[in-house]
Amino acid sequence: MPKPKGAVIIDTERCKGCDLCVVACPTDCLELQKKEVNNRGYRFAHVIAPENCIGCASCALVCPDACIEVFKVMI
Amino acid sequence: MDIQDIxxxxxxxxxxxxLLNDSTMHYCPGCSHGVVHKLVAEVIDEMGLEHxxxxxxxxxxAVFAYKYIDVDWIEAAHGRAPALATAAKRLNPDRLVFTYQGDGDFAAIGTAESIHAANRGENIAIIFINNGIYGMTGGQMAPTTLEGMKTxxxxxxxxxxxxxxxxxxxxLLAQLDGTxxxxxxSVHKPAAVRQAKKAIRRAFENSVNRRGCSVVEILGTCSSGWKMTPHQSNLxxxxxxKEKYPVGDLKNIEE
Structure with a gap:
C-alpha cells in the first residue's frame, strides 16, 4: 500500500511563533526554535523530524499567518 | 526519498x-482572524470572484482587513458595515458583498444595523468573529462575554x-425571516477549519445568488485579551x- 510522504516549507520571517502548528501536527514534526529568533523577534517554527511528515497539511490549515507550504507524494 | 524530490x-x-497579499498581518500571534482571512481569500479565489x-x-x-486580501473593500464606520453592505449590494446586485465584523462591531455598537439588515433580508454575507472580548481596545467586557469571564x-x-x-x-438573527x-x-482545529470554509462558501453563494442574508459566526480566540497562550486559548x-455558543447550523432554508 502506498504511504504518504510529505514536506513543508515554513516562511520563517512571517512566522510569529504561536505554536499552533506544533500542536496540530499529528506526527510531531515541528517545533519552535529554542533560542534562535527571526527578524521580528519571534521564535519561529521549524521542522525537527522531516522523515515523519505525511503531508496532511494540518499545520498549514491552522496557521494564522499563512506561512506554511505543504507538498505531498505517495510512495 | 529526498526532501528535494518532494x-x-x-x-x-x-x-x-x-489573494492573500505579502503584507504581514498585524494580529497577535495565534489570532483566529488570520485563519479566517485565509479562508475568505481561498473561497473568493475558488469561486472566481476576484473582480x-x-x-x-x-x-x-480586523480594521485593516483591506490591507491583506486583494479584493475591493470599503471601510465602514464603527458597526455600520451591514448598512454599507446594503447599499453596495443594492447598487451592484450581481456581486458578492460581504462584511467582516467582530463582536464589538456586530453585536455591540452595530446591533441595530445588524438586526435590521438581516431582517430586511439583504443579500449579503456577514462573517462575524466572536471572541467574547473587545480585543483591540485592551480586553474589556463585550456583550458576548461569558458569565463569570474575567476581562x-x-x-x-x-x-x-x-x-x-x-x-x-x-x-437572535436565526429567528428573523430575512436570514x-x-x-x-470555529477554527481551532484542522477539521473545524475545513467546516468553516464550507460555511463561508455557502454564505458567499447565497449572496451571489440573492437568497437572503447569511450569517457565519466564527468562534475566535483572543490570546492577548484572555491572557493565555494561543493553544490554551483554543482549549x-x-x-x-461552546457551552454557551454551540457550534453548528442554526438555520438553513435550503434543507
Missing part, C-alpha cells in the same frame, strides 16, 4: 492563498446582575465558549 510544484497540496467581490471592513482588530473591566468575572447576560446575537443561512463555526474556547 518539494516540487506538482506535489503542492497547500500554499498561502493567492466581483466587495468586502466591508469593520472597526476593531479588564470585569476583573472578578462578569456578574449578570450588574452586567446582564451574554448576547447570543446569532441565535437564509445562519451558522456558527479554553472549546471548553467554555
Amino acid at each position: 518539494i516540487k510544484p506538482e506535489n503542492k497540496v497547500y500554499s498561502s492563498p493567492r 466581483n467581490a466587495i468586502g466591508i471592513a469593520p472597526v476593531g482588530c 479588564a473591566t470585569t476583573p472578578y468575572g462578569r456578574n449578570v446582575e450588574l452586567n446582564g447576560y451574554p448576547l447570543d446575537i446569532t441565535k 437564509c443561512y445562519v451558522t456558527r463555526q 479554553w474556547m472549546e471548553e467554555h465558549m
Whole structure:
C-alpha cells in the first residue's frame, strides 16, 4: 500500500511563533526554535523530524499567518 | 526519498492563498482572524470572484482587513458595515458583498444595523468573529462575554446582575425571516477549519445568488485579551465558549 510522504516549507520571517502548528501536527514534526529568533523577534517554527511528515497539511490549515507550504507524494 | 524530490510544484497540496497579499498581518500571534482571512481569500479565489467581490471592513482588530486580501473593500464606520453592505449590494446586485465584523462591531455598537439588515433580508454575507472580548481596545467586557469571564473591566468575572447576560446575537438573527443561512463555526482545529470554509462558501453563494442574508459566526480566540497562550486559548474556547455558543447550523432554508 502506498504511504504518504510529505514536506513543508515554513516562511520563517512571517512566522510569529504561536505554536499552533506544533500542536496540530499529528506526527510531531515541528517545533519552535529554542533560542534562535527571526527578524521580528519571534521564535519561529521549524521542522525537527522531516522523515515523519505525511503531508496532511494540518499545520498549514491552522496557521494564522499563512506561512506554511505543504507538498505531498505517495510512495 | 529526498526532501528535494518532494518539494516540487506538482506535489503542492497547500500554499498561502493567492489573494492573500505579502503584507504581514498585524494580529497577535495565534489570532483566529488570520485563519479566517485565509479562508475568505481561498473561497473568493475558488469561486472566481476576484473582480466581483466587495468586502466591508469593520472597526476593531480586523480594521485593516483591506490591507491583506486583494479584493475591493470599503471601510465602514464603527458597526455600520451591514448598512454599507446594503447599499453596495443594492447598487451592484450581481456581486458578492460581504462584511467582516467582530463582536464589538456586530453585536455591540452595530446591533441595530445588524438586526435590521438581516431582517430586511439583504443579500449579503456577514462573517462575524466572536471572541467574547473587545480585543483591540485592551480586553474589556463585550456583550458576548461569558458569565463569570474575567476581562479588564470585569476583573472578578462578569456578574449578570450588574452586567446582564451574554448576547447570543446569532441565535437572535436565526429567528428573523430575512436570514437564509445562519451558522456558527470555529477554527481551532484542522477539521473545524475545513467546516468553516464550507460555511463561508455557502454564505458567499447565497449572496451571489440573492437568497437572503447569511450569517457565519466564527468562534475566535483572543490570546492577548484572555491572557493565555494561543493553544490554551483554543482549549479554553472549546471548553467554555461552546457551552454557551454551540457550534453548528442554526438555520438553513435550503434543507
